[in-house]
Amino acid sequence: MQSRECFRETRPLIDYLPVRSDLLVLALGALLYLIDTGRLIASNELLLVDSAGGRFRAVTPDRGFLFSRRYAVFPGLLRPSTLLIRLRWPTPISGASAAAPLIERMATLVKQLQMPRIICWLLLVEIFVAIPLAYFLTGSDWPLLLVFVIVYLQILGMAVWLMVARKTLGLTLKQSLIIAFESFVCLPYAINFHRKVFEQALHPHRTDPLDAANLLMADADVANLKAHFRRALESYQVVADSPALDAWRTRLGGGS
Numbered sequence: 001m002q003s004r005e006c007f008r009e010t011r012p013l014i015d016y017l018p019v020r021s022d023l024l025v026l027a028l029g030a031l032l033y034l035i036d037t038g039r040l041i042a043s044n045e046l047l048l049v050d051s052a053g054g055r056f057r058a059v060t061p062d063r064g065f066l067f068s069r070r071y072a073v074f075p076g077l078l079r080p081s082t083l084l085i086r087l088r089w090p091t092p093i094s095g096a097s098a099a100a101p102l103i104e105r106m107a108t109l110v111k112q113l114q115m116p117r118i119i120c121w122l123l124l125v126e127i128f129v130a131i132p133l134a135y136f137l138t139g140s141d142w143p144l145l146l147v148f149v150i151v152y153l154q155i156l157g158m159a160v161w162l163m164v165a166r167k168t169l170g171l172t173l174k175q176s177l178i179i180a181f182e183s184f185v186c187l188p189y190a191i192n193f194h195r196k197v198f199e200q201a202l203h204p205h206r207t208d209p210l211d212a213a214n215l216l217m218a219d220a221d222v223a224n225l226k227a228h229f230r231r232a233l234e235s236y237q238v239v240a241d242s243p244a245l246d247a248w249r250t251r252l253g254g255g256s
Contacts, residue, residue, distance in 0.1 A: 026132060033128075033188035037077055037195075039084065040070040043232070046209060046225075048085040048216060049075040056085075056216035058225045080120035080191045083110070084199055087209040089229065090248040099212035102204055109201055112169065115161060116194040119154050123191045126151050155183050155190050162197065169201040210251070226252050 041047060047059040064073035076082025083106065126147060134143040159180035162169075166176040179197060183190035204212075210229075213222045230252050233245060 029188050036189045036192050038074045050083040060228050081117045089209045099207050102207045116158050120194045
């Protein structure tokens with residue numbers, strides 16, 4: 001195997017760059033991870049995100065910035081095991097489903113996803129700590145090669161596990177193949193493997209967002225979420241579904 005010094009001597013075409021190309025590769029990896037971690041939510045959507053304390057918090061469109069008619073948010077940026085629940089509102093109250101079945105489904109998924117959860121934490125450390133250290137601080141290519149082998153073996157293990165467990169998780173073959181393929185071709189994407197499987201398998205559909213908030217969030221956070229709903233309702237100029245919106249205004253005003 002050629003030494004790393006020989007490899008570095010073959011890079012004269014990019015020597016004009018203001019920073020070293022290996023640092024650019026590291027920055028590109030961080031950017032790809034940032035993009036994959038981000039979520040786009042519409043003005044009538046919100047994310048319930050678990051926090052380190054075990055409770056959930058609401059990430060609403062006003063917490064992000066407008067991008068392609070939706071709002072970009074970055075929940076749990078340094079927590080690859082973050083649980084995300086995407087909910088829509090204002091659904092007609094008569095058509096919304098209770099949150100209790102969703103909570104039960106979520107608890108089941110948390111148990112099923114223990115193995116990929118641990119591996120994704122390891123991948124975060126290996127990709128952004130172990131690989132740079134092996135490259136910059138060692139004088140041999142073997143430590144770097146060893147880390148890459150470990151990383152890909154872990155990704156392979158998660159992909160095989162997903163193919164075996166996909167029916168239990170309720171995922172289609174297409175969904176499973178897309179998640180596995182992205183993880184193989186782009187290492188930063190593999191860090192969010194657990195998050196993607198959880199999102200695809202949860203199926204929140206028309207779960208009532210206030211019901212879910214009351215079950216998962218602290219009282220003060222629920223009050224802040226209701227205030228966001230009130231502000232959003234006031235901003236509507238054209239009411240396409242006035243009975244549903246009127247019902248929501250009554251509900252929010254009543255402090256339910």
